[in-house]
Amino acid sequence: MRAGEELPPLEIPVTRTLIVAGAIASRDYQDVHHDAELARAKGSPDIFMNILTTNGLVGRYITDHFGPTAVLRKVAIRLGAPNHPGDTMVLTGTVEEVDGDTATVRVTGANRLGHHVTGTVTVTVPQPFPSGGEG
Numbered sequence: 001m002r003a004g005e006e007l008p009p010l011e012i013p014v015t016r017t018l019i020v021a022g023a024i025a026s027r028d029y030q031d032v033h034h035d036a037e038l039a040r041a042k043g044s045p046d047i048f049m050n051i052l053t054t055n056g057l058v059g060r061y062i063t064d065h066f067g068p069t070a071v072l073r074k075v076a077i078r079l080g081a082p083n084h085p086g087d088t089m090v091l092t093g094t095v096e097e098v099d100g101d102t103a104t105v106r107v108t109g110a111n112r113l114g115h116h117v118t119g120t121v122t123v124t125v126p127q128p129f130p131s132g133g134e135g
Contacts, residue, residue, distance in 0.1 A: 001103050001125060007065045007093035012057060014049065014087040014111070022053025048082035054117050058107055061091045066103075066125045073102065077119030087111040093121075101125055 012018075023033035028050045031038040039047045058077055063070045083089055089109045097104040102124045109117040 001066070001095060001098055001101075003095055003098050005095040007061070007095075007105070010061050010064070010091045012089045012091065012109075014083045014085060014089055016047065016085040019047055019049050019053070019083070019085060022056070023050050026050060026052035026056075028052060044082070044084075046084045048084055049116075051077070051079055054079065054083070054109070057089070058091065058109065058117060058119070058121060061093065061107065062105060062121045062123050065093070066123055069126050071124045071126070072121060073124055074122040075119065076121075077107070077117050079117055080115040081111060081113035083111055083116050087113075089116055096120070101127055 020034045023029070030050070032042060032044060033047055033050050036046050039045075055075060055077060059072050059075060062072060089111050091107060091109045093105045093107045095103050096106050102122060105121045105123060107117070107119055107121055108115055
């Protein structure tokens, strides 16, 4: 873990099921996340992903990279272009700063419309004790 380290990209197919399941799991029952007809009536071409699903996917991206001991300390994201069914969101990240076992990672998620999500994640990755140490 070092400043400047780039995380490998993660491609996430944005399916109707992912959008609806994420909305249900986060108890976000706004119609724009599950009803295409009502979403269109409100000016959207289709349903779109909610911020809580995006937040979870960003967290998954970080913990998949740093491993099962990684602890998310802070996730600060901002949404841009919506994720619609049929899109692919590509998450990328760069370690901006490292302080001991804690890193700040700049994350971007892009789709065909542009940046869906931008932000930073602070993650702690506890170091294992040396052999013979107590833990």
